[in-house]
Amino acid sequence: MVNNKGKLVLGATLAVSLVATACSSGGGKGGKEGETVTITHYTIDSPDRTFVEKLIPDFEAKHPNIKIKVTKAPYEQFDSKLQSAIAAKNAPDVTSHWGYGGFMEYYNKGMLADLTPYLDGFSGSDYNIPEDVMNIYKVDGKTYGIPLNSYVTVMLYNKDLFDKAGLEYPPTDYEDKSWTFDKMVEYAKKMTVDSTNLAEAQYGVDFGFGERDQRPQYFNGNVYSEDTWTNGGKPSEINLTKPEVIEAYKKVYGLIWDQKVSPTPAFSKSVSGQFGDPFLSGKIAMSVVGSWSLAASSDFNFKVGVAAVPQGPNEKVRSVLYVDPLFVLKDSKHPKEALEWIKYLITTEVQEKSIELSGGNPPVNQQAAEKYYNNFEGIDPKQIQQVFDGAYKYGYESYNHLISNYSQINELFINELASVENGDQKVEDALPVIEKKLKELLARVNK
Numbered sequence: 001m002v003n004n005k006g007k008l009v010l011g012a013t014l015a016v017s018l019v020a021t022a023c024s025s026g027g028g029k030g031g032k033e034g035e036t037v038t039i040t041h042y043t044i045d046s047p048d049r050t051f052v053e054k055l056i057p058d059f060e061a062k063h064p065n066i067k068i069k070v071t072k073a074p075y076e077q078f079d080s081k082l083q084s085a086i087a088a089k090n091a092p093d094v095t096s097h098w099g100y101g102g103f104m105e106y107y108n109k110g111m112l113a114d115l116t117p118y119l120d121g122f123s124g125s126d127y128n129i130p131e132d133v134m135n136i137y138k139v140d141g142k143t144y145g146i147p148l149n150s151y152v153t154v155m156l157y158n159k160d161l162f163d164k165a166g167l168e169y170p171p172t173d174y175e176d177k178s179w180t181f182d183k184m185v186e187y188a189k190k191m192t193v194d195s196t197n198l199a200e201a202q203y204g205v206d207f208g209f210g211e212r213d214q215r216p217q218y219f220n221g222n223v224y225s226e227d228t229w230t231n232g233g234k235p236s237e238i239n240l241t242k243p244e245v246i247e248a249y250k251k252v253y254g255l256i257w258d259q260k261v262s263p264t265p266a267f268s269k270s271v272s273g274q275f276g277d278p279f280l281s282g283k284i285a286m287s288v289v290g291s292w293s294l295a296a297s298s299d300f301n302f303k304v305g306v307a308a309v310p311q312g313p314n315e316k317v318r319s320v321l322y323v324d325p326l327f328v329l330k331d332s333k334h335p336k337e338a339l340e341w342i343k344y345l346i347t348t349e350v351q352e353k354s355i356e357l358s359g360g361n362p363p364v365n366q367q368a369a370e371k372y373y374n375n376f377e378g379i380d381p382k383q384i385q386q387v388f389d390g391a392y393k394y395g396y397e398s399y400n401h402l403i404s405n406y407s408q409i410n411e412l413f414i415n416e417l418a419s420v421e422n423g424d425q426k427v428e429d430a431l432p433v434i435e436k437k438l439k440e441l442l443a444r445v446n447k
Contacts, residue, residue: 037334038067039341042082042092045072048295049098051357052345059344066337075099079407086111086331093332094341096148096324100407102400103137103145104233106327112144113328118339119143127346128367136397137325145325146342147364151291152391153209153319155310159303161202161285165191170286170307172383174318174390177311181251184286184310188261191285198270202283204261206268207252209288209309210320212413214399220314221248224403233404234446240435249427253420265421290322291388295360297376306379306387309394319391322398323364362388405445412441 043049049072056068071092073081078099085091097103106112124134129147137145155170162169167187171179188204195201209215213223221244225237239245255262263271263278271281279287282302287293288309297304309318326345328338344350351368354361355375362372373381373388400406416434419425 034065036065036067037337038069039094039334039338040069040071040092041341042071042073042085042095044075044078044098046075048292048358048361051354051359054357055345055350055353059341062344063337063340066340068341086329089331091329091331093334093338094326094328096145096326097401098324100400100410102398102403102406103325104402104404105406107139107144108232108404111327111329113330113332113335115143115146115328115335115339116141118336122343127343128348128365129346130366133323133364136323136401145327146339146346147323147325148342148345149324149361150364150369151322151324151362152388152395153288153309154291154294154387154391155286155288155307156279156293156297157286157305157307158279158282158284159305160282161191161302162305165285167191169305170310172307172386172390174308174387174394176308179308179310181310181312185255185259185261188255188286189259192261194260198267201263201267203263203267203285205255205286205288206262206278206284207255207288208290211399211410212417213409214320215252216245216248217317217396218312218314219244219248219251221245224399228403233402233406235403235442238435238438238442240431240438246428246431249420249431253427256421257423264423265418290320291362291391292360294376294379294384295358297360297379303378306384308387308390317394317396319395320398321392321395323401405442408441408445409438412438 041052043052050070052068053070056070060067075098079101082092082095082099097106124131124147133147133150134143136147137143157170159169165187167190170184170187184205190204191202192204193200193202207215209218216223221239221242223239223245224235225239227237228235250258256264263284268278271283272278277287277289277293277296278284279289279293280296280300282300286307294306312318326342328335328342332338345354346365348365348367351363351365352371355363355368355372360372360375363369369388370385373385376384400410403409413434416430416437420427420430
C-alpha cells in the first residue's frame with residue numbers, strides 16, 4: 001500500500017553503510033520475574049500526544065508488573081531535554097522523533113535499542129500494519145522502531161470560497177490527471193483578492209508541501225545527491241545551485257511574489273489565530289498541508305473538503321509520508337517491558353480509542369484506520385480514504401526521517417529562506433549562500 005521509495009532504499013543500503021555503527025542493547029534485559037518495573041514514556045507536551053496518560057490505567061491493569069510514567073517537554077525543547085536526560089544517564093525508555101531530530105539523527109548517535117531480540121513471535125500483520133511500513137525502521141534486518149501513526153500530505157479546501165467563485169471542487173482521485181499544479185494556480189487566481197487591506201485580502205492557495213528542502217522534489221528538483229539514501233543520510237553533494245532546483249524554488253515562492261496567489265508570511269501570521277494555521281481564518285481557498293491539520297476540521301467555521309495534491313512535474317512524488325514510530329532507547333533497563341507498552345498502543349482497540357483521545361491522530365493499524373476515516377464531521381469518509389490511498393501511492397518518506405542531523409539542517413533552511421519568503425531577496429541570490437552554509441554545516445556535523 002505505501003510506496004516507500006526512499007525508505008526501502010534506506011533500509012537496504014544502511015545494511016552496508018551503517019552496520020559498523022549499529023548498536024544493540026542485546027537480549028535478556030528485563031525485569032526479574034515478579035518484579036514491578038517502571039517504563040518512562042517521553043513525549044511532547046500537547047494534547048495529541050499526552051493523551052496516552054489516559055491509557056495507562058487499562059494497560060497497568062492488564063500488566064500488573066509494569067508501571068508507566070509519562071514525562072513531557074514543549075516541542076521546541078523536546079530534543080534538548082532528551083539529550084540532557086541521556087547525558088545524565090536518566091534516559092526515558094520509550095519515545096519518538098517528535099522534536100526536530102529524525103530517525104537518522106537518533107540512529108547515528110547510537111540512541112536507539114535494537115528491538116530484534118525482543119520481537120520473537122511479533123508480526124506487524126497481527127496489528128494490521130503493512131509489511132513495507134514495518135520495514136521503514138529496519139536497518140540491516142534489525143528493527144529500531146515500531147510504527148504508531150501514519151500521516152500524509154493532503155489538500156484541504158474551503159468549499160464556501162469555491163462555491164462563491166463558481167468552481168468545481170478539486171478531485172480526491174490521484175488518478176485524475178486533469179488536476180495539475182497549473183490547474184491549481186488557475187483556480188487560485190480566481191479566488192485571490194490581493195489587497196493590503198487585511199479585511200479584504202484572501203488567497204487562493206498555501207502550498208506547504210513538506211519541509212523547505214523537500215518542496216523542490218515535487219518539481220523534479222533534488223536538493224541532496226542520490227547517495228544520501230545510501231550513505232546513512234549524509235549527502236556528499238548539495239544541488240541548491242543546479243538550474244532545476246533554482247527553478248523549483250522559483251515555482252514555490254513565485255506563488256507569493258510573482259503569481260500573488262499565496263499569502264505572505266506577514267499575512268499568514270496576522271490571521272493565523274491560536275492554532276497557527278492561516279487556512280483556519282477562512283481567507284485561504286486551498287491549503288496543501290500535512291494530514292494532521294484534518295484534526296482541526298471541527299474548528300473550521302466554513303465547509304471544508306479534502307482533495308488530492310495536484311499532479312506536478314514529478315509524476316512520482318505528490319505526498320510526503322510521515323510515519324511516526326515508537327523507539328526504545330539504548331539505555332533502557334527494561335526493553336522487553338517497554339515493548340509490551342508499545343505493542344499495547346498499536347492494538348486495534350487502543351488505536352481506535354486513540355483517534356478520539358488524541359483529537360484525530362491517524363493510526364498505523366489499518367483496521368483502526370477505517371474508524372479514522374469516519375472521524376471528520378462534514379467530510380465523506382470515502383473521500384478521505386481515497387486521498388490517503390493516493391497519497392501513500394505517490395508518497396516519499398519525510399526527509400526529517402531520512403537525513404542525518406536534520407534538526408540543524410531544517411533550522412538553517414528556515415532561517416536562510418526567510419528573506420525570500422518575506423520578499424527581501426531573490427531565490428537565485430539566496431540559494432548559493434545557503435549551499436555554502438549547508439556544506440559547512442554538514443562538514444562539521446558529519447565528521
